Amino acid sequence: MSFADEYRKKLVSADEAVRIVKSGDWIDFGSFLGQVRTLDKALAKRKDELSDVKIWTCVNPYPTEVNVADPEGDSFIWHSWHMSGADRKVAKTKAVYYSSIVYSELPRYVREHIEPLAVAMLQVTPMDKHGYFNFGPQATHTRAVCDRAQKIIVEVNEKQPRCLGGYEEAIHISEVDYIVEGENQPLAQIPAPPLSEVDQKIAQLILEDMHDGCCVQLGIGGIPNAVGMMIADSDLKDLGCHTEMLVDAYVHMHEAGKLSGSKKQTDPGKMVYTFALGTQILYDFIDDNTKCAIYPVNYTNKPAISSLNDNLITINNAVEIDLYGQICAESSGFRQISGTGGQFDFVLAGYLSRGGKSFVCMPSSYKAADGSIKSRICPTLPPGGIVTDTRSMAPIIVTEYGKFQQKGMSVWQRAEGLIGIAHPDTRDELIKAAQEQGIWRRSNKIS
Numbered sequence: 029m030s031f032a033d034e035y036r037k038k039l040v041s042a043d044e045a046v047r048i049v050k051s052g053d054w055i056d057f058g059s060f061l062g063q064v065r066t067l068d069k070a071l072a073k074r075k076d077e078l079s080d081v082k083i084w085t086c087v088n089p090y091p092t093e094v095n096v097a098d099p100e101g102d103s104f105i106w107h108s109w110h111m112s113g114a115d116r117k118v119a120k121t122k123a124v125y126y127s128s129i130v131y132s133e134l135p136r137y138v139r140e141h142i143e144p145l146a147v148a149m150l151q152v153t154p155m156d157k158h159g160y161f162n163f164g165p166q167a168t169h170t171r172a173v174c175d176r177a178q179k180i181i182v183e184v185n186e187k188q189p190r191c192l193g194g195y196e197e198a199i200h201i202s203e204v205d206y207i208v209e210g211e212n213q214p215l216a217q218i219p220a221p222p223l224s225e226v227d228q229k230i231a232q233l234i235l236e237d238m239h240d241g242c243c244v245q246l247g248i249g250g251i252p253n254a255v256g257m258m259i260a261d262s263d264l265k266d267l268g269c270h271t272e273m274l275v276d277a278y279v280h281m282h283e284a285g286k287l288s289g290s291k292k293q294t295d296p297g298k299m300v301y302t303f304a305l306g307t308q309i310l311y312d313f314i315d316d317n318t319k320c321a322i323y324p325v326n327y328t329n330k331p332a333i334s335s336l337n338d339n340l341i342t343i344n345n346a347v348e349i350d351l352y353g354q355i356c357a358e359s360s361g362f363r364q365i366s367g368t369g370g371q372f373d374f375v376l377a378g379y380l381s382r383g384g385k386s387f388v389c390m391p392s393s394y395k396a397a398d399g400s401i402k403s404r405i406c407p408t409l410p411p412g413g414i415v416t417d418t419r420s421m422a423p424i425i426v427t428e429y430g431k432f433q434q435k436g437m438s439v440w441q442r443a444e445g446l447i448g449i450a451h452p453d454t455r456d457e458l459i460k461a462a463q464e465q466g467i468w469r470r471s472n473k474i475s
């Protein structure tokens with residue numbers, strides 16, 4: 029049978045395809061820009077006839093019909109490997125069950141540990157002449173999901189960029205059970221937040237530690253993006269890109285001629301990533317672009333691979349840090365904001381890399397609802413605050429007031445160094461807390 033004949037045979041409507049879902053099933057809904065839209069609408073219509081359908085996703089970028097139809101979570105139980113802004117909205121009416129990950133390990137959890145998947149649904153590009161549907165900019169753990177699922181439904185979206193790999197970037201028609209032609213909805217557009225003065229100060233402090241030939245990983249959030257934009261405007265050259273997440277800033281760096289990749293030890297010349305989230309500028313750039321190579325996350329994020337690149341500079345964001353150096357990058361007390369994602373992987377990798385460095389940044393403070401200044405450098409994490417990076421991982425901490433290198437520092441040295449980059453209005457209170465906690469020496473001082 030030709031691929032075209034096989035395509036016609038497997039082509040069904042979305043309503044027909046979702047009929048295979050049964051109450052009690054575990055299903056996967058696709059991740060990042062690969063989350064299904066037309067199938068989502070079709071499944072939502074079955075709300076009253078289904079119960080306890082457990083759905084997996086990761087960094088869901090869309091408002092989801094199954095959650096709108098079932099705001100209390102009787103029929104559709106929402107699970108996330110990493111919560112997004114859209115998930116935080118879902119969490120206002122129903123539970124969003126987060127599962128903690130070391131992101132480089134996720135494909136293995138899916139293949140070996142999670143409950144078997146009855147159905148995998150995912151958005152893909154149109155089929156190519158060889159019978160392959162490309163996963164688009166989300167290699168991540170997508171192949172593992174397909175390997176674990178009893179049935180696979182692909183939802184074709186002509187707007188998905190074709191992302192060249194690497195490996196594990198596509199699925200063959202022979203492995204697919206149903207094909208649904210979706211409504212070709214535009215992909216989520218996620219522009220970088222405007223650069224604040226604080227972001228720019230932090231980015232400048234990191235830029236001072238970079239030199240020609242560095243390999244750059246930018247994490248999720250405003251500050252890493254600010255660093256990327258400043259690199260694009262800098263004199264740096266021959267930089268490399270080995271990252272988990274590709275964002276618009278990399279396109280600007282590429283257009284400014286910064287990313288030759290010639291000094292990389294792995295995939296020389298290539299911009300390596302496992303998922304992309306940004307705007308159409310980025311999606312047009314990665315489409316069919318031989319300069320880029322997408323890989324599953326157990327390649328991009330495995331510290332033993334990424335750290336083969338010399339001078340790997342990893343730049344990630346956090347919510348807060350305590351005086352012992354425990355970093356929370358994913359919760360506000362008991363409220364889950366996001367997840368560990370690849371932070372753990374890249375904090376390790378930056379230090380393992382010859383000449384590499386790991387930076388974790390945060391503005392020194394935030395304004396509370398009553399207008400008062402609250403320090404993100406805290407005596408201890410608040411109840412429920414999640415430790416994303418343990419104190420032993422000890423990356424370099426950056427705020428707008430400076431950088432502090434934590435490795436090898438005793439508890440009193442850490443207290444001194446961290447308070448030294450806290451907001452000046454909060455330092456006296458932090459010193460008092462450090463004294464009470466027995467981690468302040470009389471000789472300690474803050475300049």
Ligand SMILES: CC(=O)SCCNC(=O)CCNC(=O)[C@H](O)C(C)(C)COP(=O)(O)OP(=O)(O)OC[C@H]1O[C@@H](n2cnc3c(N)ncnc32)[C@H](O)[C@@H]1OP(=O)(O)O
Pocket residue numbers: 113116245246247248249250251271272273344345346347348357358360365366367368369370371372374394404
């Ligand atoms: C992706 C890679 O390449 S590798 C690894 C990168 N991955 C990680 O670092 C994972 C963990 N990190 C993260 O999730 C992010 O970097 C964050 C959450 C720390 C910061 O991300 P940003 O997008 O810059 O944060 P932003 O300021 O938009 O805040 C996101 C949410 O957290 C909330 N938040 C942030 N800081 C705080 C705080 N101190 N207290 C309470 N809530 C907070 C915000 O209110 C917002 O929630 P909302 O959208 O519901 O209002």
Ligand SMILES: CCCC(=O)O
Pocket residue numbers: 086087109110131248272367368369370371
């Ligand atoms: C799960 C991916 C998101 C992140 O690493 O922050």
